[in-house]
Amino acid sequence: MAKLVVDRKILIVGLGLIGGSYAEGLRRYGFEVGAITRSEESIDFALEKGIIDHGQTEVTEEYVSQFDIVIFALYPQTFRDWIRDYQHCFKSGAVISDVTGVKGTVVEEIQTMLRSDVEFVPAHPMAGREVYGVKNSNADIFAGANFIITPTEKNSPQAVELIYSMAQLLGFKKISSITPQEHDEMIGFLSQLTHCIAVALMTCKDDATSLARYSGDSFRDLTRIARINENMWTELFLENKDQLLKQMTLFMEKFSELKEALQNADEESLKDMMRLSSERRAHFDK
Amino acid sequence: MAKLVVDRKILIVGLGLIGGSYAEGLRRYGFEVGAITRSEESIDFALEKGIIDHGQTEVTEEYVSQFDIVIFALYPQTFRDWIRDYQHCFKSGAVISDVTGVKGTVVEEIQTMLRSDVEFVPAHPMAGREVYGVKNSNADIFAGANFIITPTEKNSPQAVELIYSMAQLLGFKKISSITPQEHDEMIGFLSQLTHCIAVALMTCKDDATSLARYSGDSFRDLTRIARINENMWTELFLENKDQLLKQMTLFMEKFSELKEALQNADEESLKDMMRLSSERRAHFDK
Numbered sequence: 332m333a334k335l336v337v338d339r340k341i342l343i344v345g346l347g348l349i350g351g352s353y354a355e356g357l358r359r360y361g362f363e364v365g366a367i368t369r370s371e372e373s374i375d376f377a378l379e380k381g382i383i384d385h386g387q388t389e390v391t392e393e394y395v396s397q398f399d400i401v402i403f404a405l406y407p408q409t410f411r412d413w414i415r416d417y418q419h420c421f422k423s424g425a426v427i428s429d430v431t432g433v434k435g436t437v438v439e440e441i442q443t444m445l446r447s448d449v450e451f452v453p454a455h456p457m458a459g460r461e462v463y464g465v466k467n468s469n470a471d472i473f474a475g476a477n478f479i480i481t482p483t484e485k486n487s488p489q490a491v492e493l494i495y496s497m498a499q500l501l502g503f504k505k506i507s508s509i510t511p512q513e514h515d516e517m518i519g520f521l522s523q524l525t526h527c528i529a530v531a532l533m534t535c536k537d538d539a540t541s542l543a544r545y546s547g548d549s550f551r552d553l554t555r556i557a558r559i560n561e562n563m564w565t566e567l568f569l570e571n572k573d574q575l576l577k578q579m580t581l582f583m584e585k586f587s588e589l590k591e592a593l594q595n596a597d598e599e600s601l602k603d604m605m606r607l608s609s610e611r612r613a614h615f616d617k
Numbered sequence: 618m619a620k621l622v623v624d625r626k627i628l629i630v631g632l633g634l635i636g637g638s639y640a641e642g643l644r645r646y647g648f649e650v651g652a653i654t655r656s657e658e659s660i661d662f663a664l665e666k667g668i669i670d671h672g673q674t675e676v677t678e679e680y681v682s683q684f685d686i687v688i689f690a691l692y693p694q695t696f697r698d699w700i701r702d703y704q705h706c707f708k709s710g711a712v713i714s715d716v717t718g719v720k721g722t723v724v725e726e727i728q729t730m731l732r733s734d735v736e737f738v739p740a741h742p743m744a745g746r747e748v749y750g751v752k753n754s755n756a757d758i759f760a761g762a763n764f765i766i767t768p769t770e771k772n773s774p775q776a777v778e779l780i781y782s783m784a785q786l787l788g789f790k791k792i793s794s795i796t797p798q799e800h801d802e803m804i805g806f807l808s809q810l811t812h813c814i815a816v817a818l819m820t821c822k823d824d825a826t827s828l829a830r831y832s833g834d835s836f837r838d839l840t841r842i843a844r845i846n847e848n849m850w851t852e853l854f855l856e857n858k859d860q861l862l863k864q865m866t867l868f869m870e871k872f873s874e875l876k877e878a879l880q881n882a883d884e885e886s887l888k889d890m891m892r893l894s895s896e897r898r899a900h901f902d903k
Contacts, residue, residue: 457833477831505830517831520822525835527879528814530894531872535864536806539897544791545763545803546901547743549811552838557898561891565884572879578821579876583869586817590865593813593858598851605847608816611825612843615832 340365342398344413346373346386348460349430350404351468355382356501359470365398373465382468395420400493403429406563407437407570414441423448426490428497430456432518433570434481434511442485452486452494453511455479455518456503461558470501478503481511519574524582526556526564527575533557626651628684630699632659632672634746635716636690637754641668642787645756651684659751668754681706686779689715692849693723693856700727709734712776714783716742718804719856720767720797728771738772738780741765741800742789743808747844756787764789767797805860810868812842812850813861819843 341357343350346368354377358364366377366386374386387394390413395401399422403410410431421427427449431437438453445451458476460467478498482491491508498506509517533554536542542550568575592600627643629636632654640663644650652663652672660672673680676699681687685708689696696717707713713735717723724739731737744762746753764784768777777794784792795803819840822828828836854861878886 457831459833477833479831507830509831517828521828521832521836525818525839527872527875528818528839529835530890531875532811532814532868533894533897534890535867535871539900542803542807543901544793545743545765545795546807547745547763549815549842550807551901552841553811553814554894554898554901555838556835557894558902559891559895561888561895564891565887568879568887569882569884572882576876576879579872579879581821582818583872583876585821586813586865586869589813589817590862590869593854593862593865596855596858598855601851601854602847604816604820605845605850608819608840608843609845609847611819612840614825615829615837615840616844 339399340397342367342395342401343383343404344368344401345404345409346370346377346383346465346468347404348463348465348467349456349458350402351377351382351465352458352470352472353402353404353430353501355468356470356473357497358382358384360500365394367394368465377465382465390417390420392420396422398422399425400497401425401427403427403431405429405431406566407431407433408566410437411440414444418444418446418449421446421449425449426452426493428452428454428494430454432522432567434514434518435574436570438481438483438511442483450485450487450490452490453481453483454494454498455481455514456498456501457522458503461555463560474502475504476502478506479514479517480506480508481514482508483511515571515574516578519571520578520581523564523568523571523575524578526559527568527579528582529554529557530559625685626683628653628681628687629669629690630654630687631690631695632656632663632669632751632754633690634749634751634753635742635744636688637663637668637751638744638756638758639688639690639716639787641754642756642759643783644668644670646786651680653680654751663751668751676703676706678706682708684708685711686783687711687713689713689717691715691717692852693717693719694852696723697726700730704730704732704735707732707735711735712738712779714738714740714780716740718808718853720800720804721860722856724767724769724797728769736771736773736776738776739767739769739797740780740784741767741804742784742787744789747841749846760788761790762788764792765800765803766792766794767800768794769797801857801860802864805857805864806867809850809854809857809861810864812845813854813865814868815840815843816845 340363343366366383377383458472626649629640629652652669663669744758
């Protein structure tokens with residue numbers, strides 16, 4: 332396993348919740364961490380709290396070219412635009428990575444347009460919060476979380492190992508490597524579908540105040556992620572539209588199956604589904 | 618508000634997770650608590666842990682008739698059967714209550730068949746765990762939880778206040794009073810529908826082990842309740858079949874609306890639903 336050499340300089344592009352948490356976590360390990368982000372306020376906050384060593388709102392070749400590793404924590408389209416407009420700024424030999432929640436089209440487009448002396452290792456940290464911005468960043472959110480790397484034939488083992496080591500340092504527990512397509516199917520199901528369910532459930536009834544008065548933990552748990560950043564998630568859903576539609580269809584089929592069993596008062600089918608569900612859920616508590 | 622007089626003796630019928638937690642909580646306040654439950658082992662455990670003062674597996678008039686308050690923590694059908702077979706054992710003037718998760722038919726049937734010198738105040742503590750049995754009982758699960766009382770015209774204010782005071786003692790926070798029909802609609806939506814969603818979601822994919830490897834918190838949260846006691850929940854679903862089917866239909870409509878917006882790449886509709894969902898969910902964090 333390649334070790335991250337602490338004298339490497341790391342640039343975070345996009346200082347939101349995840350970018351800020353990366354910065355904080357990497358700086359704990361002694362890395363020099365810089366940042367580029369749109370808002371001066373975010374830079375000031377991060378400097379004051381010791382989350383970064385330095386940062387700026389402008390993208391300049393002088394600043395960007397000093398970094399060995401660059402992590403993009405941007406929305407997919409902004410990420411693409413950035414690479415198109417500013418990739419001339421990278422140091423030759425730099426490794427770039429990301430935190431983008433969809434992989435299929437993004438990875439292919441970035442790797443296709445990227446300079447041949449810079450390598451992009453696509454990654455997705457499976458961690459988040461219902462709050463946003465660098466002010467809520469906290470490297471502890473990565474502790475024990477899952478991390479997915481989606482390398483392609485354009486990646487070198489060395490660069491993949493570098494990102495693997497970084498994820499380990501940040502506290503991620505299970506670090507997996509799958510293809511961008513497998514990633515998008517998996518995430519369409521595990522993350523995007525669950526957000527769709529939460530949003531649909533939360534929009535069913537008008538009187539949220541009285542619902543809160545009668546609810547138990549189950550409704551609260553199922554709708555925690557119904558507080559959702561509509562710009563980010565709409566973009567992520569549309570980027571993964573075909574795969575997400577497939578997962579939504581699959582879920583509706585299973586839900587309809589359960590509904591039909593209830594309609595028919597078919598006790599055995601209801602119990603079978605519940606037994607299967609209990610058995611499978613047990614894998615998550617290991 | 619009527620105060621619970623500590624010299625009243627309380628009987629718990631059904632020493633499972635909820636019955637055991639009631640017993641433990643009430644005994645903390647100095648009540649003498651007895652129990653009737655099927656398994657000798659549960660009685661022995663509860664005695665050993667100081668959860669009850671005494672208990673037995675047989676229903677005898679000699680034992681039951683000493684109690685002023687009797688709490689039934691049984692499945693709906695078992696509760697009905699018990700009242701039919703053993704209501705002659707109650708002390709005259711006793712107040713009985715329950716923890717049953719459906720109210721409509723159960724409340725009407727019990728109140729109709731019950732002796733006129735005994736009063737049934739229907740109640741539903743909105744607390745639970747994915748584990749079962751008296752061995753997992755713990756009165757702390759009630760702290761801050763919601764409690765619903767569903768009185769009818771057959772109830773006296775005095776008896777309702779007695780159960781209200783008991784819920785306060787047990788640590789419940791919001792104690793509401795609604796009709797049995799309102800309860801069943803609310804619980805069909807908040808609790809039963811959410812369990813249906815969790816079960817359907819958990820049965821979508823075969824490979825649970827690999828899902829666990831890639832999942833973030835959202836999938837874990839949405840499926841926590843997918844570990845489900847199939848006997849209890851099948852009975853609860855069937856008892857509330859019409860109302861639950863209505864809630865399932867409502868959810869499918871909203872889910873389909875979201876799916877259609879995605880299908881049409883209708884950004885504005887997607888964002889509208891997400892904004893509404895975020896706004897409503899905010900009420901739950903107050």
